[in-house]
Amino acid sequence: MSRRFVTLDVFTETPFSGNPLAVVLDSEGLDDEAMQRIAGEFNLSETVFVLPPTDARHKARLRIFTPARELAFAGHPTLGVAILLALRDARSGLTDAIAFGLEEAIGTVACVVEAGEGRGRGRFKLPVLPGYDGEGPAKTLLAKVIGLEPQDIGFGRHVPSRHTAGPSFIFIPVNARAKLDAARLDMAAFSAMDEPAALYLYAVDPEGLGHRFHARMFAPHLGITEDPATGSAAAAFAGVMMEFEPLGDGEHDVFIRQGLVMGRPSAIALQMVIESGALQSVEIGGSAVVMSEGTLLV
Incomplete structure (x- = not known):
């Protein structure tokens, strides 16, 4: 048919x-x-x-x-x-x-x-809030997997972490946009990980005001070498923001650019609502x- x-x-x-x-x-x-x-x-x-x-x-x-x-x-x-x-x-x-x-x-x-x-x-x-899946792997391991140096990983309070919004992701903060763009997945090192997982690399947008980030996502175990835009990861990123950013009560807008290295620029809007210090809702727009x-x- x-x-x-x-x-x-x-x-x-x-x-x-x-x-x-x-x-x-x-x-x-x-x-x-x-x-x-x-x-x-x-x-x-x-x-x-x-x-x-x-x-x-x-x-x-x-x-x-x-x-x-x-x-x-x-x-x-x-x-x-x-x-x-x-x-x-x-x-x-x-x-x-x-x-x-x-x-x-x-x-x-x-x-x-x-x-x-x-x-x-x-x-x-x-329909469900992002979940915390624990600390991320060691920087030395992640650096080998993504072709960077251990000192390139982490900025401010941000360190590698695991969060989920349906699919689970390892979130890897990279301390400069240029280093984010230079990251390359080492398939041998990725395959040697105890539990291969989707890798979401992110860096602060140096030209943006407020909560603006650039991101890349690799998930070869799912048949996705690199993804131009990952809404579920953006949703789980709300958990990252709650863990590492000093957010107060109210609405918070986060803007994520992805896919630029691939020549497929994408724009994802994340809105978080916090009440009494707890995350109440997460919306994704685009x-x-x-x-x-x-x-x-x-």
């Missing part, structure tokens, strides 16, 4: 930048193996399959696959599908911002989207543009 698909560039307003995403709209009848094979065929960091929701109050149920495995949650598939479904509603005459839920393995993700002409902007709220539409003959 034929199945419609759409590709989008996510966390960008500009075609040929951001993180590419494949969305299969007619996913009923596909089993786990078929979904994984289709994700391998697209060979993007993630492919998402849209299914009818289990609760009629929600918009859709999503299953998300990297080229190597299924994920319980990922940020750019969530945002991309939310914007795509809002664009389809806009074709039907619904032009205002719309809110709806998307069912994922991590829980129901609340989304708000404003749709334009072939593009849109949206945000989503995590834009997406439709790039192609077609049919899978499977």
Whole structure:
């Protein structure tokens, strides 16, 4: 049978930048193996399959696959599908911002989207707060894995740490933007790690005011050599901010640039709400543009 698909560039307003995403709209009848094979065929960091929701109050149920495995949650598939479904509603005459839920393995993700002409902007709220997974590996080990020196890792109060927002990440603070750009993954050293995990490198934006960062993400064990934009890592970064930054109560906006070294610049907005010194909510925002539409003959 034929199945419609759409590709989008996510966390960008500009075609040929951001993180590419494949969305299969007619996913009923596909089993786990078929979904994984289709994700391998697209060979993007993630492919998402849209299914009818289990609760009629929600918009859709999503299953998300990297080229190597299924994920319980990922940020750019969530945002991309939310914007795509809002664009389809806009074709039907619904032009205002719309809110709806998307069912994922991590829980129901609340989304708000404003749709334009072939593009849109949206945000989503995590159904669970980021979790702390412990201290990161030693700087000497991480430096070998990412091709830097131990003294390049860490700044201010920031040291390597592990946090999760669905997928788990090792967060590696790098003390200069130029060193972040120069990092290169050593696959032999990465493979020798006790538990290979997604590596999220970040550095302060030297030209930005407020909480602005540049980031890179490597996850070869998931079939992702480097990712142009990683929404789930940006969500987990809220845990990093809570651990290492002196944030007070109220709303805090964090802006993350990613994908520049790859030639696919991306912009991710993270909003945190803190009450009585505790993190209360995390939202991720950004834009997406439709790039192609077609049919899978499977």
